[in-house]
Structures are given as C-alpha cells and as structure tokens.
Amino acid sequence: MRPRNIIRAIESARDGLRRSERLVADYILANRREVIHMRIVDLAQEAHVSEPTVVRFCRAVGCDGFQNFKLTLAQHIAHSPEYAAFSFTDDDSARQYTFTVFDATMEALKKVRDSIEVDAVEKAVDLLANARRVELYGFGASAAVASDAQHNFFRLQISASVYSDPHMQAMSAMSLHSDDVVVAISQSGRTRSLLDAIKLAQKSGATVIALAPSGSPVADASDLPIYIDVDLDEGNYTPLPSRLAHMTVLDILAVGIANTKKGLREHLATIEAGLQALRLDTRS
Template structure:
C-alpha cells in the first residue's frame, strides 16, 4: 500500500458496516495493543463477533487477522502512523497531555511531508491576484475560516469568512473569474459545502480545497491541498486537523505576503502601530 494503513482505514470507514467500524475505531485508538491481541481479544474489546473481525480484515483487502496485524506492526515500526490519542480511565494528566501533544506533532509532520509544493505554489499565485477571497467552513472549520479571513484582511486583500450555508450559497452565486474560494473541511463530506464549491466553480471562481484527498469536496474544487488526518470525531471534536488547517493557511498567507513585495511590510507595521493605543503599556511583548 502506498498510503499508511491508517489512511486506508480513513478511506474505507464509510464503506464498512457499523459493526466493522467498531473494529476500525478500536484499532485507531489502540494500535499498539492490537498487535499483541488474538482475534478473540479484539472481538471482545470492540464488542463484536470474531467473524466481524475477519470481515473487517477482508474489507481492508487482507486475507485475515494475522496479515492485518503484520501490516499494522510494519507501519508502527516505520513510525508512519497517525498516533491517535485516547483518554483512558485513571490516566494521569501528564499521560494524556503528552499523548495529545505527541499525536499532534506526529500528524503535523505527516501533513507537511505530504503537501504538494506545486499545488501550494498554484494556490498562492491565485490568491495573490484575486479580486476577492472567500473562506468557507462549518463548525471547527468555520473557526479556521474566520482566522484565515483575519490574516488576509491584514494583507489588505478583500476577504470574507462564511460558516452559514445560506451566506455561503449567496456568496458562491455572486463570484466571478478572478475570485478565489478556500473551502475548509475536516471530512470533505459536508453536503452544503460541496454544493457551495460546485456553485463557485460554475460561476468561474478558483476554488481551493483544504480537505482530505479522495473526498467528495476534493473532486469538486479547482485545486486540492490535501490535509489527510485520521481523527476520531465520534467522541472528540476535530483537534489535530484544525491545527493542520491553521498551519496550511499560515503557509498560504506567508506565500502571499512574500509575493506582494516589500510594501506589505510597511502596511503590517502601520496596522501594528494603530493597535498600540488598544494595549496596556509595559515592557512585555505586544
């Protein structure tokens, strides 16, 4: 497999039966434990039957549980897993806090290494000459969209952020050639966002997708910046993926600033100076 086993799990998750998804989620949360388990142990922990575990392995294109454990062990040995943290009863603050940090650092390194520099360059080039830049996102991705709008506003680019489906629909319908949309999604499967992206493309805008590769959204946008993060959102809200999206936005913003030349530095200094009156005086950082 060219992709890591966890990537394969993400891709196949929606295609699995509900009982098989229980197995997949247990594997994502406890990969190191699964390597040492018998099939009866995994079935018991995931609260499914042993035949379900076998069906899960075959759905992942493997002959059986032993082959699955071998692939999982090989992936863990290479350090290529997305270390999905889990919180267990009785776990100390230090243990779960370190787990969250370690998981995030590992995932960000994976996202960094998989970003296509040519695609980043194309996205930056489109943003530099854009007449108007709109950021679309829902939920946690809506927060990322708002942060992105703030960054591009500081670069004196006409921009807006929309996390309401009606506003996104109206925005997309009024776009034209020379406008850019950045559509942000942790799953790439939000129906309203996919619809807005299609509308924006039809209107002539360039649509950049920050979303998983091979997702419905990635197939509708003009250009995809793949952010493939395996994250257990059944219990937790998106966390690591949100940080990956924020960093990717930072890369785009810095790229745009560099392309706009030295004059942008003076503009940013003027903005910072104007904010001085709003801060309490002191010797600390601004």
C-alpha cells in the same frame, strides 16, 4: 535538509507497481522499522517474492538498489518520530491527556508536512494574492479555521469573507466572478452543503481551492485541492489535531502571500506600530 519521504514515495507509487512489487510495498509499509535491519533475502522471503522483485521495487520508488533503499528508509525514520494516536479514557490523569493532545497534534502536523504538495501551495498563493475577492466556506470546526484565516488575510490587504451558513454560502457563490477565489475547508471532505456551494461558485466562474482529505468528494470537486490527511476516529475531541493542521496550512498560504505582494512588509509594520498604542506599557 530533511531526508526524502520514502514512505510517501511508496504510497504514491503503489498502485502503479506490479502485483509482486505491491507485496513488497505492503510489507514495508507495515513493518518499516524491521525492514532497515533485514537482508534482501530476508525481505524477499517475508514478502513471498524473489530477490530481483525487491530490487525492481527499490528502483520503482527512486532508489539505486536495496542498500540505498534501506539507507533512505532509515534516514526517514530517524527524522520522523511517531507519536501515539489521539485516544484517552475517563481514568486518564491530567498529565496523561496533556501529553496525549500534544503528541497527537505533533503527529498530525508532521504527517501533513511530509505529504503536502508544494506545487499546489504555490498555485494557491498565486490565486489568492491576485484575487478580487476571497470567500472562505466551512462548517463547524472548519468555520473557526476559516475565521482565523480571514483575520490573517485582512492583515495582508486581501478582501476576505467567511460564510458558515449554507444559504449565505449559496448567495455568496452566485455573486462571484472569474477573478474571485473560494477556499472550501472541510475536515471530513464529505459535507453535502459545501459541495453544493462549490458547484455554484464554479458555475459563476470562480476558482475553488479546497483544504480536505485526498480522495474526498470536496477535494475531487475543487479546482485546486490541497490535501490534508489526518486520521480521525469517533472520539468527541478528535477535531483538535485536524483543525490545527488546517490552520497551519492556511498560515503557510498567508506567509506565501506576504512574500509575494509588494509593499506588504511596510504595511504590516505600520499596523504593528499602530497596535502598540492599544497595549499596556510594561517598561515602567
């Protein structure tokens, strides 16, 4: 069983802490590896607070005390290797940028895994499994993610369509009903045309699931946001880890649907058997 994500707990609790406790939280978030070797008096001194404040902070994030907090933090760090951010230069060798892409992708997937809200996943699976129609909206790299999801949903006997043109999204949204679901996919969470389509879909009575960064306009406008927070910079290739994180979450939803809908295993087995005839026989 993976240790509790104490860093996520600190980030979630931070805004509700007292000012002095937030000083402890901020110091720990910036120096998490150093903290596991500190005494309580050391942390109190570095964060400019009293020792009782440190104890109150530990209890506020679900720990019995400072020693229990350090143990939880150490376990989390041990199971959460950190990789370098996705950046490269024109002088990087093939070996360097190969490992950079792998490391950045693993870091992005790990971060989303540790922060994803399982309750939102369960609600999304239920909505998608029982929808009359599923419409997937996305632009650019998100449109490619939507097309991949459409392929998976088609195999699961879900009627799904992909629209990456704002006019087609608008027409789709205006034709929906209360038993239809829209999956709005956005890596930035700030696409104006996508926000317009979300409003039209909701006006038609459809439910909107969003895959977007937390706190973004797209996430806030949806009925059911699934937060995907991946650090992005201005590099030409930075959508790579983000796109794969979105695809992984959609794969999770597909697995949930497969486990929910009755008779799907037999259906998928039939499809696989039928596809064998299209493949080369390598046994001879």
